Amino acid sequence: MAILIDPPAWPAHGTLWSHLVSDTSYAELHAFARRLGFPRRSFDLDHYDVSAANYDRAVSLGAIPVAGREVVYRLRDSGLRVRQTDRAAITPLRRRQYLVEEWARLAHLLGVSTIASSWTALGEDLIERWNEPHRRYHDERHLEDVLLALDHLETRGERVAPETLLAAWFHDAVYTGAPGGVSDEQASADLAAATLGDLLSPELISRVHALILATTPASSPISAEEPGPVHDAEAAPKTEAASIAVSTVAAHTEPAVTLTPRTHGPSTGSNAKSTLGEEPQLGAESPSRDGARQTEQDDPDARSEIVDPARTLLLDADIWIFASLPKRYAEYAAAVRAEYAHVPDADFAVARASILEAYLARPHLYRTPAARALWETRARANVSREISELRNPTQAL
Template sequence: MDIGTPRTDTTDLRPDLRARWHAAVTAAGAPADLDPAPYADRLLTAWAEPQRRYHTTAHLADVLARIDVLAPHAADPAAVRLAAWFHDAVYRPDRSENEERSAALAERALPELGIDAARTAEVARLVRLTVTHDPAPGDTDGEVLCDADLAVLAGTPQEYAAYAAAVRDEYGFVPDDAFRTGRAAVLRQLLDLPRLFRTPHGTAHWEAPARANLAAELAALTSGDSPG
């Protein structure tokens, strides 16, 4: 599986994503007589909003595919998959409360789908964890979600450049100097983590290339050049 390339053609993703949503809510305990399709459609509409360039349905599909690889490490794979659906369900590049609003959306929607309170709370906790991507030791659900979300950092230099360009497009309203400053701060925060990836698979396959890509982008930003 190509873990690094952000997909740009979302034409054929929706049927597969609807099927994935149905499987996820079923595995999480939703009653068989409740139709989850309207919730899938609302979430997919949110993920396809025009202000998104990287945080799109393609990103959602990629995160779910990476969770498939990492799922044996999770204590509650069903909760992790639902958290992936909600983790960027609310996304405005000019707002700082996206994760909190996304978690609150999960807290409203999942009980309506018949998901029990404990699993709903776990999904919301995981969504909030994507603010820092720094799960506590032993938090295997958090490790899987965060690793899946960050795996894009481990692509080839060309794939990473495409990802970085998509992020820049999302922040097109920000002047270049301000973007460089803010993006550099994000990159430093990530590089300062003792480990970017916590699962065995992520550590073995994604840590080294991701750090190389982050360091290269940071160097390009701080020198005034475009990354990639």
């Protein structure tokens, strides 16, 4: 049983990086990475990337320094190495494994017996919902991103309550995008209330219900200095020429106030970097990026925004995607476009650019100081780039 680390030799993001591995189990590796304060998002299928600034700290906590080749050999011999050619096939399997493990962990946090068949069945149903065939962006990858973002915020000193995690699991459990009638957020909240009744207290269920509804466009608070939307796109202008029904569905992922995604799923239910040496995942920060957590006294905006930490953490995690690495952001933007494939390109570009510009007009994209410190700069760069591409499509080719 050993945690191994090779010398910092892989260049990326203006520094050199090491690979942290276990020759015994991923569980051992995750536990050690947690001691270092690394978020789970830093895990890259078989290793964590460790910046040169964190190398000595990893060694001081017990990581054994070895040569780069030995890291590869020990991973291979233990059966834990993921080869480059296997990454595409392994990634979705690991995602599903992570979600199943997180659902079981959430049961422990909530005091629900993990042997309760109803809890297990509920988790399976939720995962099935997140994998409905009509989804493009609002799928289990989005759920994973939200949970990983909450985990990341927790490593920066935020307290992520169990009800926040549970609300994350349910927040897009119903996703149809249908205009009029009950919103997807309302349907998702009602689903939570209906399915959790035999497992949790009425007070906790009510809390989760309210958190899910907080992701509804009209219910998101807008502070005096923020004329644009806080969570969704209710303030974006309508494109009348498109003759598209207005729908306020999770606008951080769509230019949604004037666009309705075409879906064919059920309305309320369901039947049911690479391997070593490539670009590190966002999140393998050095101490220089950690920074002391900004307090409400330090930031007047924080005093006005952090009214309900559970809600603000959920909303920040829900738009983590804005701060993803460029490749992931491009995949996200393409997935959003696919959800509106029935909308003409010109109309989509106008509406999408308008909502993104409304976000940039806000003093902060994120509400919590931790999220701002981690993600604000990259998010603004990503959103600005997409706006430019939408406004000038020929230049993006």
